Amino acid sequence: MRPMTIAGLAVLGLLIVLPFGLKGYGIYILSLWIVYSIAAMGLNLTLGYAGQVSLAQAAFLGIGAYTTALLMKAGYPFFVGFGLSAGICFGVGLILGYPALRVQHHFLAFVTLGFNALVWLVFRNEEWLTGGTYGLMGFSRPSFFGVSTNNPVVFYFFSLALFLLLAFVLWWIVRSPWGRAFQALRENPIRANSLGVDVRRMTLLAFAIGSAYGGMAGSLFAPLVEFIDPQSFMLDTSLMLLLMVIVGGSGHFFGPILGALLVILLPEWLRFTEGLYLIIYASLVIVLLAVCPSGLLGLYERTAAAVRARSSDRRESAGGSAP
Amino acid sequence: MAEFFQLLVSGLATGSIYALAAVGFTLLWQASKVINFAQGEFVMLPAFFILIGTQVLGWNFIVALLFALICTLVLLGYFFKRVIIDPMLPHGVLPIVIATIALGIVMRDSVKEFYSAEAQPFPAVFSEETVSVFGAVISVQDIAILITSLAAITLLQVFLTRTRTGRCMQATAQNRAVAEILGVNVKRMILYTFLINAALALMASVLISPIYLAKFSNGQSIGLIAFIAAIVGGFNQVRGALVGGLLIGVIDNLSAAYISAEYRTAFPLILLIIIILVRPQGLLGTAEERTV
Amino acid sequence: MNSASGNVLRVRGISKSFGGVHAVNDVSFDVQEGEVLGLIGPNGSGKSTLFDCILGQLTPDTGEVYVGGEAVAGKRPCDLNKLGIARTFQMLQVFPEMTVLENIILAGQEHHGGMLSRLFGKRDAGLTEEADEMIAFFRLSHLRDQRAGSLSYGQQKLLDVAMAFMAGPRLVMLDEPAGGVNLTMLESLKEHLKVFNEERGATFVVIEHNMEFVMALCSRILVLSNGAIIAEGTPEEIRNDPDVIEAYLGA
Numbered sequence A: 001m002r003p004m005t006i007a008g009l010a011v012l013g014l015l016i017v018l019p020f021g022l023k024g025y026g027i028y029i030l031s032l033w034i035v036y037s038i039a040a041m042g043l044n045l046t047l048g049y050a051g052q053v054s055l056a057q058a059a060f061l062g063i064g065a066y067t068t069a070l071l072m073k074a075g076y077p078f079f080v081g082f083g084l085s086a087g088i089c090f091g092v093g094l095i096l097g098y099p100a101l102r103v104q105h106h107f108l109a110f111v112t113l114g115f116n117a118l119v120w121l122v123f124r125n126e127e128w129l130t131g132g133t134y135g136l137m138g139f140s141r142p143s144f145f146g147v148s149t150n151n152p153v154v155f156y157f158f159s160l161a162l163f164l165l166l167a168f169v170l171w172w173i174v175r176s177p178w179g180r181a182f183q184a185l186r187e188n189p190i191r192a193n194s195l196g197v198d199v200r201r202m203t204l205l206a207f208a209i210g211s212a213y214g215g216m217a218g219s220l221f222a223p224l225v226e227f228i229d230p231q232s233f234m235l236d237t238s239l240m241l242l243l244m245v246i247v248g249g250s251g252h253f254f255g256p257i258l259g260a261l262l263v264i265l266l267p268e269w270l271r272f273t274e275g276l277y278l279i280i281y282a283s284l285v286i287v288l289l290a291v292c293p294s295g296l297l298g299l300y301e302r303t304a305a306a307v308r309a310r311s312s313d314r315r316e317s318a319g320g321s322a323p
Numbered sequence B: 001m002a003e004f005f006q007l008l009v010s011g012l013a014t015g016s017i018y019a020l021a022a023v024g025f026t027l028l029w030q031a032s033k034v035i036n037f038a039q040g041e042f043v044m045l046p047a048f049f050i051l052i053g054t055q056v057l058g059w060n061f062i063v064a065l066l067f068a069l070i071c072t073l074v075l076l077g078y079f080f081k082r083v084i085i086d087p088m089l090p091h092g093v094l095p096i097v098i099a100t101i102a103l104g105i106v107m108r109d110s111v112k113e114f115y116s117a118e119a120q121p122f123p124a125v126f127s128e129e130t131v132s133v134f135g136a137v138i139s140v141q142d143i144a145i146l147i148t149s150l151a152a153i154t155l156l157q158v159f160l161t162r163t164r165t166g167r168c169m170q171a172t173a174q175n176r177a178v179a180e181i182l183g184v185n186v187k188r189m190i191l192y193t194f195l196i197n198a199a200l201a202l203m204a205s206v207l208i209s210p211i212y213l214a215k216f217s218n219g220q221s222i223g224l225i226a227f228i229a230a231i232v233g234g235f236n237q238v239r240g241a242l243v244g245g246l247l248i249g250v251i252d253n254l255s256a257a258y259i260s261a262e263y264r265t266a267f268p269l270i271l272l273i274i275i276i277l278v279r280p281q282g283l284l285g286t287a288e289e290r291t292v
Numbered sequence C: 001m002n003s004a005s006g007n008v009l010r011v012r013g014i015s016k017s018f019g020g021v022h023a024v025n026d027v028s029f030d031v032q033e034g035e036v037l038g039l040i041g042p043n044g045s046g047k048s049t050l051f052d053c054i055l056g057q058l059t060p061d062t063g064e065v066y067v068g069g070e071a072v073a074g075k076r077p078c079d080l081n082k083l084g085i086a087r088t089f090q091m092l093q094v095f096p097e098m099t100v101l102e103n104i105i106l107a108g109q110e111h112h113g114g115m116l117s118r119l120f121g122k123r124d125a126g127l128t129e130e131a132d133e134m135i136a137f138f139r140l141s142h143l144r145d146q147r148a149g150s151l152s153y154g155q156q157k158l159l160d161v162a163m164a165f166m167a168g169p170r171l172v173m174l175d176e177p178a179g180g181v182n183l184t185m186l187e188s189l190k191e192h193l194k195v196f197n198e199e200r201g202a203t204f205v206v207i208e209h210n211m212e213f214v215m216a217l218c219s220r221i222l223v224l225s226n227g228a229i230i231a232e233g234t235p236e237e238i239r240n241d242p243d244v245i246e247a248y249l250g251a
Helices: A004-019 A025-049 A057-073 A078-102 A103-127 A153-175 A178-189 A189-194 A199-225 A237-249 A254-291 A295-321 B002-032 B039-056 B060-093 B093-114 B138-163 B164-174 B175-181 B184-214 B218-233 B240-259 B267-276 C047-054 C076-082 C100-108 C117-120 C128-137 C153-165 C183-198 C213-216 C237-239 C240-250
Strands: B130-133 B136-139 C007-018 C023-031 C036-041 C062-067 C085-087 C171-175 C204-205 C220-225 C226-234
Touching: A004 A025, A004 A153, A025 A057, A025 A178, A025 A199, A057 A078, A057 A237, A057 A254, A078 A103, A078 A199, A103 A237, A103 B093, A103 B218, A103 B267, A103 C062, A153 A178, A153 A199, A178 A189, A178 A199, A178 C023, A178 C100, A178 C117, A178 C240, A189 A199, A199 B240, A237 A254, A237 A295, A237 B093, A254 A295, A254 B060, A254 B267, B002 B093, B002 B136, B002 B138, B002 B164, B002 B184, B039 B060, B039 B184, B039 B218, B060 B184, B060 C062, B136 B138, B136 C036, B138 B164, B138 B184, B138 B240, B164 B175, B164 B184, B175 B184, B175 C237, B184 B218, B218 B240, B218 B267, B218 C062, B218 C204, B240 B267, B267 C023, C007 C047, C007 C085, C023 C062, C023 C204, C023 C226, C036 C047, C036 C213, C047 C062, C047 C117, C047 C204, C062 C076, C076 C085, C085 C153, C100 C128, C100 C153, C100 C237, C128 C204, C153 C183, C153 C220, C183 C204, C204 C213, C213 C237, C220 C237, C220 C240, C226 C237, C226 C240
Parallel strands: C036 C204, C036 C220, C085 C171, C171 C204
Antiparallel strands: B130 B136, C007 C023, C007 C062, C220 C226
């Protein structure tokens, strides 16, 4: 845990300094990473901690983005949209959690996948509300106390602040008895139930909180990209978010943040390969999963444990050989 | 009424192709608990093997078909199992879900990048004439597709229930440990399953490509519909997948014509969600023991 | 809270069948405050199914269950646990990725405060001290911060039982606590249960195949065969009951 804290502080320092050394596009990518990290963190609570498979996180990203964009177009301040996005997604997530009480694993994956596809159809078809395939634009970035976030660096810091706040809240949740109950749900729901954990309530909450994070991420996504259309919230995005959680290490607090970094940056680095980039990218994902199915932090943990074990072996054998 | 009949027949025809993909999907699930999220791409790709044969190499259709069969069995059967599934199987459901999704992307973009991003015309296997039955215009191709797919699935069912190898495969699917004790070569049976899945994919590809043209992005919708068909029919049943496929084909066609073309894809999804919630074992399926 | 009769648990006419097979057939019994009731019977005689019906894991076809005089039909396992009934399962059930301490705290946390206090309150729900005592009582202190999954089978079994006690239950239902546990571990388990019964007044229902264990621990024994109670009595009486011998040895 100690080295983790130090690493965390170092990364935070870097995040504060970094935008001043980056051009516009770099700052945009960094902001995008923060937004996706929020959505992936939420999914990590649902999937990584509570063990409930969801392929619908992009739908919540979309609900949040459209809610915020529509409200801002209607002249409401950003935080009204932000709060409402969180609230609506919490509620919808609660409903989406009900299937999880009946079915598990792959069936749940399909239900949530179906849900995502349905929400996407609504975004695409209800033109009067969402603008259909033409999307929505013409909403400005929010401003606070007279400071507009139109400047990319300002918007970046605004996102970073929200991200840190939300990360703290999530950290608090997973470290509280709730977090323990979520983990119990993942590891053995029947035993948890017999020990007084209200499995039904905790399952629904895991979905609702995770979805609310998706909604809040979407709420930031809209003013960041300044144009939203249904394409951004297809199943592919849900899979990308799932990938972030798995690649980073599901059930590890920093896993999805690291995963998001990789998933966002890799395509940028592979850009020079032009048309091949998705092929290389997907192949890398397969290789990565074959090598470390528990994700990067899982790999780190295993290696650290192995190193510890080896050094303690050495100590023991050294002690044994001593007279 | 005539229109309804036309829609019904063409729905059954496309539905029977979905059923081919769904049956393969179901077999894989039974034999090795693999959910292949690239199943749609498995149906998309073989058409391009044939096109490589006929257009790039200038072979006639039959030779190209044989070439495609070999490519499909080796790549989508053998290598898929050995390279992707085998290493990840011990690590649970999620790595395989993501790996097969990634595999689908690799296949899709490879076709787009190395062959063509445009939809390719594909030679029809059957006559494209139409006949009139009681005032309804029925395509001969639709009828032929329906008969071919049904025949293939029936043959498969006979193989699985009547031959020794087929029964060994079923034993493997039902209880691997017991099958092993009984002396069944479990590993080989699972390989057979992967090969059969690949062959079914090729067949579906040959049948569907003349209708929808061969395009790199075809797999996405086919894959989703194959899942839905498999689940709706019953995940642990070959005939369940058949019924599911036909049902989805018909529902898709009828709802597009009579309810809403815009929400066409929504109806199978809604059916999927209802089925999973009300009858998770599927219409024809038997309840599987739920693990804790 | 307890009814005047001193019955912690009353079971009346429980039946449960699976596809025409009567797993449990019209079973009634009472559990008195402070007793250790043994539930024995050949394999497949319906013991675990009976447990599941009483504890809300399965819904019985007919019959009533009363806890301290209150009918508990339709209550979920977590509700029953909050009413003071704890259980273990036949198959070992700990949370392998959590530490021993976390396992024990989890077992107690749902009994302290409301939902919100569990979110905003202390991380350990104020239970660390109590959990440490429990861990020490079961002599697992040296393993306190180990992953439960890394413990030996016997140690996990002790942890499993310890979790059942954590919420201070008025009735503990143990499903084959001695199964697969080696002899030394078995002795210590027996001692621990005795202490809980004699010094802390805990009430038990124990399913067990190990006769020696049952005879040493239980004050009263029920014998189940083919889903029905065929004998009831003290260990001495059961030992000499011809019906029981018949049920175990006969066809």
